[in-house]
Amino acid sequence: xxxxxxxxxxxxxxxxxxxxxxxxxxxxxxxxxxxxxGTELEMWIYEENKLGDQKVxxxxxxxxxxxxxxxxxxxxxxxxxxxxKSLVEEGDVHxxxxxxxxxxxxQSPDPIDAGPxxxxxxxxxxxxxxxxxxFRGETDIIASYTRGRVxxxxxxxxxxxxxxxxxxxxxxxxxxxxxxxxxxxxxGVETYGELVVHGDGPSxxxxxxxxSITHGRFWGAATYGIGLFGIRDAPRxxxxxxx
Amino acid sequence: xxxxRLIMLALLVCPARPAHADxxxxxxxxxxxxxxxxxxxxxxxxxxFSEPAPSTPVIVKQVNKKFIPDLIVGTAGxxxxxxxxxxxxHNVFSPTSERVFDVGSYPQNQTRTRKFPKPGxxxxxxxxxxxxxxxxxxxxxxxxxxxxxxxxxxxxxLPAGTWTVFAYSRRAERPVSRKVTITDGGTSEITLRLDxxxxxxxxxxxxxxxxxxxxIYNPGDVR
Numbered sequence: 278x279x280x281x282x283x284x285x286x287x288x289x290x291x292x293x294x295x296x297x298x299x300x301x302x303x304x305x306x307x308x309x310x311x312x313x314x315g316t317e318l319e320m321w322i323y324e325e326n327k328l329g330d331q332k333v334x335x336x337x338x339x340x341x342x343x344x345x346x347x348x349x350x351x352x353x354x355x356x357x358x359x360x361x362k363s364l365v366e367e368g369d370v371h372x373x374x375x376x377x378x379x380x381x382x383x384q385s386p387d388p389i390d391a392g393p394x395x396x397x398x399x400x401x402x403x404x405x406x407x408x409x410x411x412f413r414g415e416t417d418i419i420a421s422y423t424r425g426r427v428x429x430x431x432x433x434x435x436x437x438x439x440x441x442x443x444x445x446x447x448x449x450x451x452x453x454x455x456x457x458x459x460x461x462x463x464x465g466v467e468t469y470g471e472l473v474v475h476g477d478g479p480s481x482x483x484x485x486x487x488x489s490i491t492h493g494r495f496w497g498a499a500t501y502g503i504g505l506f507g508i509r510d511a512p513r514x515x516x517x518x519x520x
Numbered sequence: 521x522x523x524x525r526l527i528m529l530a531l532l533v534c535p536a537r538p539a540h541a542d543x544x545x546x547x548x549x550x551x552x553x554x555x556x557x558x559x560x561x562x563x564x565x566x567x568x569f570s571e572p573a574p575s576t577p578v579i580v581k582q583v584n585k586k587f588i589p590d591l592i593v594g595t596a597g598x599x600x601x602x603x604x605x606x607x608x609x610h611n612v613f614s615p616t617s618e619r620v621f622d623v624g625s626y627p628q629n630q631t632r633t634r635k636f637p638k639p640g641x642x643x644x645x646x647x648x649x650x651x652x653x654x655x656x657x658x659x660x661x662x663x664x665x666x667x668x669x670x671x672x673x674x675x676x677x678l679p680a681g682t683w684t685v686f687a688y689s690r691r692a693e694r695p696v697s698r699k700v701t702i703t704d705g706g707t708s709e710i711t712l713r714l715d716x717x718x719x720x721x722x723x724x725x726x727x728x729x730x731x732x733x734x735x736i737y738n739p740g741d742v743r
Contacts, residue, residue: 311624312611312622312623312624312625313623313624313625313626314609314611314624314625314626315624315625345624348623348624348632386624387621387623387634387635389619389621389634389635389636389637390634390635493727493728493729494727494729519727
């Protein structure tokens with residue numbers, strides 16, 4: 278254990294020039310974009326444990342490849358899968374969605390040229406694999422403010438599941454603050470929720486600590502969201518590798 | 521190299537406002553080059569006061585897998601443009617902590633521009649072509665000159681006062697300096713001696729990795 282910790286410290290302190298660093302939060306999107314013509318593999322793994330009255334446990338996987346079309350626009354192609362179990366249903370793994378998304382940062386991609394405020398807009402359209410007549414739409418408006426070591430961000434997100442048997446609309450607010458601790462390791466706190474405004478399903482909100490790191494081609498963020506209502510906890514890991 | 525950069529950075533960040541500006545400093549830089557050290561540009565500049573940056577960007581061309589010029593001078597608050605003159609992609613970046621940047625990859629006849637708000641000495645590289653390297657010196661004012669082939673320089677428009685004159689080149693062991701006192705309309709003559717040493721400017725790519733051999737992987741080349 279001691280050797281592992283020492284090795285990790287060497288890795289962190291001896292980190293090469295940080296390059297990637299797409300978000301400092303695990304649940305919320307950041308405002309950075311990939312450098313022009315860059316390509317990145319991105320993955321999310323997240324859990325929603327003891328969700329709602331049915332105590333649903335979910336583990337979801339999101340795999341995507343992102344292309345920087347211009348200095349301001351990114352195109353993402355993604356596929357998603359989910360493990361789901363509740364009080365009344367056996368656990369089951371299935372592919373849930375695939376689709377594309379566009380992300381747009383109107384400011385310069387360069388943090389010095391852009392100044393402390395930055396924004397990003399995200400619009401995603403997904404095909405529901407098990408409900409061929411339906412689709413999912415996702416949108417986020419993200420704003421960040423950077424001052425010295427500190428980055429604060431808010432993410433106003435929304436999700437619409439459109440199905441023949443009924444639609445579901447959720448607001449997905451997120452916010453966080455992250456402080457650079459050593460080298461390119463950041464510590465912070467973030468909150469995130471999924472609030473159902475139309476259709477069935479439980480609403481929930483979590484808050485928890487966040488750690489993020491950039492190292493060469495790699496960036497990653499992890500959080501352990503503790504339920505404030507509607508859920509016990511919602512941990513999440515998000516990471517990416519530039520190709 | 522790092523020591524030279526630190527010395528330069530410490531001395532660049534000490535500005536004050538100029539008063540009346542019609543003094544001149546001129547002189548010669550005597551360069552001592554070790555065996556096999558190629559001749560390169562020698563920059564002479566004056567620090568101790570600040571001026572606003574020109575509104576037009578400094579231009580750094582990329583031609584035949586070279587930055588032209590490879591010793592670039594700008595003023596704090598100004599911009600530097602990097603037009604691509606080659607028929608393949610370039611990806612200009614800097615890992616220097618004073619001004620980390622990465623403009624991404626872009627094709628011929630396009631340009632990318634970045635702002636440089638603070639004085640400093642900044643390494644500039646291409647992430648696709650390891651042989652490309654340049655040094656960007658961001659000064660607090662516009663009072664600099666490149667020495668001619670005989671090492672002579674002439675910097676006009678200086679305010680009265682006591683300032684520090686530096687000579688620096690990409691292969692300088694360290695920058696050298698002399699104090700000069702400028703009177704209203706006066707001319708000061710100085711001689712600076714600069715030692716240059718061999719440097720290969722080897723560096724890592726923007727991810728902090730060694731470049732892959734270009735014969736195996738060179739995605740920017742479409743020739």
